[in-house]
Amino acid sequence: MDRKQLLIGGEWRDAEGGKTLPVINPATEEVIAEIGAASKSDVDAAVAAARAALTGPWGKLSARERGRLIWRVGEKLVEQIDQVARLETLHNGKPITESRHIEIPMAAECLQYFAGWADKIHGETVPVKGNALVYTTREPLGVVAAIVPWNFPLLLAMWKVAPALAAGNTVILKPASQTPLTALAFGQIALEAGLPPGVLNVITGSGASVGQALVEHPGIDKIAFTGDTSTGRGVMRTAAETLKHITLELGGKSPNIVFPDADLDAALRGATIGIFYGKGEVCAAGSRLLVDKSIKDQFLAKVAERTKKMVPGDPLDPKTRLGAISSKAQLERVLNYVEIAKKEGASLVAGGSRADIGTGKGYFMQPTVFADVKPDMTIAREEIFGPVLAAIEFADVDEAIARANDSMYGLAAGVWTRDVKKAHYVASRLQAGTVWVNTYNVYDTAASFGGYKQSGFGREMGQHALDYYTQLKTVWVDLG
Ligand code: NAD
Numbered sequence: 001m002d003r004k005q006l007l008i009g010g011e012w013r014d015a016e017g018g019k020t021l022p023v024i025n026p027a028t029e030e031v032i033a034e035i036g037a038a039s040k041s042d043v044d045a046a047v048a049a050a051r052a053a054l055t056g057p058w059g060k061l062s063a064r065e066r067g068r069l070i071w072r073v074g075e076k077l078v079e080q081i082d083q084v085a086r087l088e089t090l091h092n093g094k095p096i097t098e099s100r101h102i103e104i105p106m107a108a109e110c111l112q113y114f115a116g117w118a119d120k121i122h123g124e125t126v127p128v129k130g131n132a133l134v135y136t137t138r139e140p141l142g143v144v145a146a147i148v149p150w151n152f153p154l155l156l157a158m159w160k161v162a163p164a165l166a167a168g169n170t171v172i173l174k175p176a177s178q179t180p181l182t183a184l185a186f187g188q189i190a191l192e193a194g195l196p197p198g199v200l201n202v203i204t205g206s207g208a209s210v211g212q213a214l215v216e217h218p219g220i221d222k223i224a225f226t227g228d229t230s231t232g233r234g235v236m237r238t239a240a241e242t243l244k245h246i247t248l249e250l251g252g253k254s255p256n257i258v259f260p261d262a263d264l265d266a267a268l269r270g271a272t273i274g275i276f277y278g279k280g281e282v283c284a285a286g287s288r289l290l291v292d293k294s295i296k297d298q299f300l301a302k303v304a305e306r307t308k309k310m311v312p313g314d315p316l317d318p319k320t321r322l323g324a325i326s327s328k329a330q331l332e333r334v335l336n337y338v339e340i341a342k343k344e345g346a347s348l349v350a351g352g353s354r355a356d357i358g359t360g361k362g363y364f365m366q367p368t369v370f371a372d373v374k375p376d377m378t379i380a381r382e383e384i385f386g387p388v389l390a391a392i393e394f395a396d397v398d399e400a401i402a403r404a405n406d407s408m409y410g411l412a413a414g415v416w417t418r419d420v421k422k423a424h425y426v427a428s429r430l431q432a433g434t435v436w437v438n439t440y441n442v443y444d445t446a447a448s449f450g451g452y453k454q455s456g457f458g459r460e461m462g463q464h465a466l467d468y469y470t471q472l473k474t475v476w477v478d479l480g
Contacts, residue, residue, distance in 0.1 A: 002033040004180070006042055006204060007187035009049030010197020016041045021177055021205065026093035027315050027324040027362040033091075035180050038205040040213045043172075046201040047219040050143040050170040053198030058170065067118030070165050073193040074111035080189060081105065087181040088154060089315045093324030093363070094278060096316050104182075106445065107158040110461070113445040114162035121167060121466060126474070133477040138470040140168035141245055142221035145214040147207070147235075148183075149227045150176035150326050151281040151385075156249075157183055159449075159460040160224040161200065167469040172201045172220070174211055178327050180204045207231065218242050222469070225249070226283070229383070229409075229454055247458025247468045249283065249450060251383040252411030255404035256286030256440060257426065259397075260295045262416035266438060268302050271389070274414060274440035276310060276367050279325055280334075280387035283455075284412035286440055288373075288380060290400055293393040300349060300371050300391055307350040307389075312364040313357055324362045325386060331363040334386030338368060341379040346370040346390070375406055383409070397422060405431045410452030414440045433459075 003020070005012040015036030023033040036042075053059075061069070077084065085100035094103070123136035146160035153175055164171050175183035187202040203210055207227075215223055215238045222245035225235050229250040239246050256274045258267045274286030291299050313320035325331040331354065338352050351368030365387060373380050373390040380390050394400040404413055413432040417423050427435040433450045436442065443449065448462035458468045 004033055004035045004184050004204070006036045006038055006046075007184070007191075007200070007202040008042065008046045009052070009201065010191060015039060015205065023091055023178070023181060024327070025090050026326050026328075028359070029361050029363075033181060035177070035184070035204040038203045038210045040209075042203055043210060043213040043217060046172045046203050047143060047217055049198035049201055050172055051219055053170045053196060054140070054142060056198065057196045058199045059168070063119040063121065063168070066168060067115045067166065069194060070118060070162065071112055071115035073190050073195060074108045074115060076189045076193040077104070077108040077111065077186065080185070081108070084154065084182055084185050086316075087185055089323070091179045091181045092150060092153060093315050093326055095320040095323045097318055097320070098278065098323075103152055103155045106443070107154045110155070110158040110162045110445045114166040117163070117463070117466060118166040121470060123472070131478070131480040133479055135475050137473045137475065138167070139473055141469060141471055142169060143172065143219060144169045144222045144224055144469065145172045145174065145220045147174045147211050147214065147223065147225045147227065148176060150179040151278060151283070153179040154182040154186060156226050157186070159465070163460075163465040164224070164469045165199065167466055169222070169469055170199050172203060172214060174203055174205075174214060177204065177206050212238065215239050215244070216241065221245060224468070232456060245468070247460075248456035249458070249460060250454065250456040251385070251409060252283050252285070252451070252455050253288055253381065253383050253407045253409045254284055254286050254412040254414070254432065255288045255290050255407075256414035257290040257400050257404055257416065258292065258295070258299060259400070259415075259417040259419070259422065260292045261418050261422075263418060263438070264295070264299065267416035268299070268306060270414060270416060270438075270440040271303055272306050272310070275389040276307070276322060276387050277441050279323055279365075281326055281330070281385050282441065284434065284441065286412075286414050287384060287388070287390060289389055289391040290394050290403055291391060292400070293395055296391075296393045300369070303389070303391070304349040304369050307367045307369050310367045312355045312366070322367060322387070324364050326363070328363055330386065331365060334365060334384055334388060337379055337382070337384045337386070337388060341370050341373070341377065341388075341390070344377045344379075345372070345374075346377060346379060347372040351387070375403055381407065397426065401426060401429045405429075408454040411455035412436065
């Protein structure tokens with residue numbers, strides 16, 4: 001079994017006092033590694049290293065050299081893609097096909113996309129009254145703490161690390177304690193690629209201690225957080241004490257709307273991929289399926305039929321499309337929602353139970369579909385973060401929009417129709433940071449992503465992400 005250390009100032013070291021935490025493979029229930037349980041003094045050391053790196057060799061690099069270095073980190077990640085993808089699957093339980101062919105390639109692409117931005121971040125000259133030259137520059141914020149959840153451990157880390165580095169900041173990365181292995185592997189990759197010491201630090205431990213200590217620390221300038229909405233509220237409250245910059249990417253309860261004029265075969269695929277990709281542990285999962293009542297019965301029958309054919313399997317098997325739920329606690333939470341849905345009167349039409357892949361071990365669950373869900377039921381309102389679909393009917397376009405927007409969340413939405421006018425009309429009225437038309441769960445490093453309402457604020461990926469890692473300086477030069 002692997003014993004992992006913290007990466008601080010370019011060196012690997014034990015957490016203070018040698019404290020550790022176990023990492024569990026959710027597909028086998030075995031402990032696969034021990035990681036350092038960092039303390040407040042480790043956080044202090046990481047902050048000191050990240051601050052020193054701001055003015056060290058990193059701060060002296062030209063923007064183009066910085067970009068080249070970030071590109072090289074991306075290349076090194078590609079070189080080690082098989083090992084990193086395997087680690088992602090081992091600690092998270094997702095199918096190796098998803099890790100190897102989707103998540104880790106996207107993580108490398110994210111680094112290389114933002115590497116290209118490093119020397120394209122610039123200010124403007126401003127026409128003012130009087131005889132003066134006024135120009136703006138965009139400067140890094142300083143030290144960024146990136147706090148990430150367990151569902152896409154490396155990808156969500158890169159959504160923060162890549163733009164932060166491109167803009168010239170230094171970073172302390174804190175992965176979720178359940179899924180720290182790829183962040184630690186990435187720390188080594190960055191060192192090997194030549195990132196100067198202290199530019200990227202990786203510290204592990206629980207959110208309540210290490211995460212909290214980062215958010216409180218006066219030496220940190222920005223918190224880039226992805227996680228649960230309630231944790232995000234706490235992060236915002238704590239960060240207010242030191243008036244840190246923050247971006248929050250939080251939960252969702254995204255509607256996937258199927259109109260009767262849609263290509264129903266495509267909508268069927270979109271409805272199931274929308275919820276079951278990533279075992280439903282996807283912030284933008286299309287967990288509310290809104291279906292026009294004229295096609296509801298036939299459409300849901302097909303959704304149920306397709307769902308029953310999806311069986312969880314060994315995440316390391318390349319044929320597996322549905323892996324293990326990330327942890328025992330998460331499996332129990334999801335199964336509890338199934339019980340609540342039954343009690344509140346929703347009709348279970350597929351799945352609903354824990355699954356066994358033949359080993360008698362692992363946190364597997366059958367993909368699950370509920371029909372006859374009413375908009376005020378718990379499973380229509382709360383984020384389950386698991387493979388559970390709640391189908392709700394609507395009578396017309398305006399009711400579909402009203403039901404879609406009837407949520408405290410606003411992360412993403414899907415619209416299925418062949419009518420171009422209707423597609424744009426609905427897209428313009430949906431309160432969501434991303435709207436997918438005749439597709440679902442597609443992402444590109446160039447396309448910004450983030451929430452409306454209580455799904456958070458700030459944007460990741462795309463050019464707009466850079467706005468959240470720089471600050472604007474205005475310089476006045478008297479020419480009189
Ligand atoms: P979580 O909020 O429990 O944990 C997220 C991270 O925050 C972890 O690293 C954790 O250790 C840390 N943390 C916990 N308590 C903290 C505290 N008091 N101070 C600072 N850090 C703390 O969330 P999770 O269960 O790991 O992740 C699932 C959630 O993430 C879901 O709600 C999901 O919707 C959300 N998510 C959102 C997006 C998005 O882009 N909007 C993407 C993926 C996941």
